[in-house]
């Protein structure tokens with residue numbers, strides 16, 4: 001992605017074999033891609049250690065001294081070469097197990113020398129096996145002080161393309177091509193932002209002569225990476241606003257007002273009010289709305305969705321709400337129906353298990369425009385479902401849907417409806433900006449009043465008896481308990497066994513008729529699932545045993561205990577979602593994470609994080625650090641998150657800065673026609689070519 005796009009085969013010392021290998025092993029085809037193969041760390045060769053200073057830790061050190069003794073020791077077949085290196089403070093052994101005779105010839109007694117390598121500590125005796133040996137640099141030597149270390153592979157190493165070999169090729173490519181590299185930032189632009197030039201950055205990222213130079217190079221390269229992503233997204237956003245006309249919901253009419261004043265079951269939180277206002281504003285502009293509402297579990301997104309739908313109805317349009325599971329869609333429908341009935345709003349539920357007569361009736365009333373709100377699952381996007389005039393489409397728990405499914409909803413009308421997507425998986429702001437930078441984002445960062453914190457505990461399995469006692473005690477007080485077992489798709493049978501065994505055990509520990517236990521898992525028929533959910537929701541069963549099907553959205557306020565079995569097998573966001581099922585009523589709530597004794601480091605961090613905090617955003621940050629940003633979002637354009645150097649978990653400040661710069665830039669020169677901005681536009685066209693609409697919400 002630069003003006004230098006020469007095949008790697010022509011680089012000095014490469015040739016067809018190594019070129020093929022570079023492509024195979026590292027995906028490098030061009031010299032530019034090689035230049036973008038940045039070092040993953042640097043070895044500081046400006047620092048010298050003294051022998052006396054060395055600790056027992058196996059760290060890399062550099063010692064300046066001279067060889068006082070060279071000898072070969074050990075039996076003939078296991079000979080090793082041992083040289084004693086002495087500096088002013090003491091001496092240490094340098095050891096070679098291979099290539100002894102060749103090395104022996106290159107070592108000179110009583111001549112200044114620098115040895116570099118990892119300290120080995122064997123029974124208190126320190127040595128450096130296979131050190132790098134060099135003559136001390138002369139003071140005017142221009143060799144870089146921080147030596148780059150590149151990732152490479154065994155096959156490449158065998159062909160001489162180890163870190164040092166790569167470094168050599170990179171140096172020669174830089175020498176030959178540096179002048180051809182074009183800079184998207186003019187000197188003036190770079191100066192305004194206190195950035196160094198691209199050429200300088202490329203040189204210093206590979207061969208920094210000081211930490212300060214390396215920092216400047218990193219800053220420049222990371223900034224540029226974020227800058228162009230943000231430029232695409234913000235431009236897309238502006239372009240969508242300009243070109244895609246949305247229905248104008250100019251009126252706040254009867255339905256909204258009537259509901260707001262007479263049927264609202266509680267006062268909205270400040271955060272809810274703010275988000276409703278943001279949505280109202282969007283809907284009134286005449287541009288198509290593309291808004292993401294992020295709000296932690298239980299923050300009250302549903303009512304916000306309903307108010308938005310009422311605005312659509314007030315302006316003569318229909319609205320649809322799509323949820324990822326049947327259970328959730330049904331719950332939404334029941335809750336919303338209860339609020340809509342008294343207000344005289346016509347609302348229906350459509351799922352995979354809707355009976356055909358009912359389905360036909362819904363289709364027909366939808367097309368005639370009689371139905372005002374349709375709630376449902378994927379069934380909503382079936383081609384047979386036709387709206388008279390869909391004005392607003394809402395997707396709940398949007399991360400559960402694929403891009404294609406969202407696109408279908410968007411295409412339900414000739415004219416795209418306003419889109420509102422809601423997610424209860426808080427994602428770090430940096431990630432949100434990178435993934436959804438082309439959307440408007442609303443955040444509900446406040447929970448409804450009266451919520452008590454959920455006491456979270458981590459228990460090992462051996463404490464099962466204690467746990468049972470606690471459950472009995474809470475159930476005696478009238479509380480209800482969720483127990484969740486992990487389910488991993490690849491081995492569904494095995495994992496269901498988990499649940500089944502657990503269920504059998506529970507039946508023994510919590511015998512009927514005193515206790516009633518409901519069971520829900522993904523492989524049950526929908527009507528059975530619903531029946532069991534109902535038993536729990538109505539309080540007939542005190543315990544619900546489930547796989548993660550209940551992760552999303554289920555709302556049973558009287559359930560105050562969430563027990564997660566094999567908690568070490570759940571991801572952080574899943575655990576957070578699960579915990580969000582409790583703490584919805586006025587009772588003291590508990591989340592108990594049960595795990596085996598053996599835990600991986602990551603699993604430990606996850607459980608500790610859950611115990612420490614309830615803040616979804618903080619949890620999301622930890623999650624991103626553990627898993628990397630790509631994994632978190634799964635399906636959604638993960639390629640977009642593959643920065644060469646920048647890191648979403650560490651470089652949030654640079655991302656924000658880049659975003660601000662882009663916003664200001666487009667505000668003053670939206671077409672990038674200023675001579676100071678033309679190179680930016682050119683570079684960006686090179687980067688994204690025909691991918692114009694790639695990131696529009698679909």
Ligand code: ADP
Nearest residue numbers: 266267268269296297298299300301302303448
């Ligand atoms: P989520 O954001 O997880 O979808 P819900 O919309 O399901 O949250 O709301 C969770 C619970 O909080 C529901 O029982 C809802 O009725 C209640 N709730 C929402 N907003 C408020 C509020 N402002 N005051 C009191 N309760 C509220």
Ligand code: MG
Nearest residue numbers: 301302396553
């Ligand atoms: Mg919800």
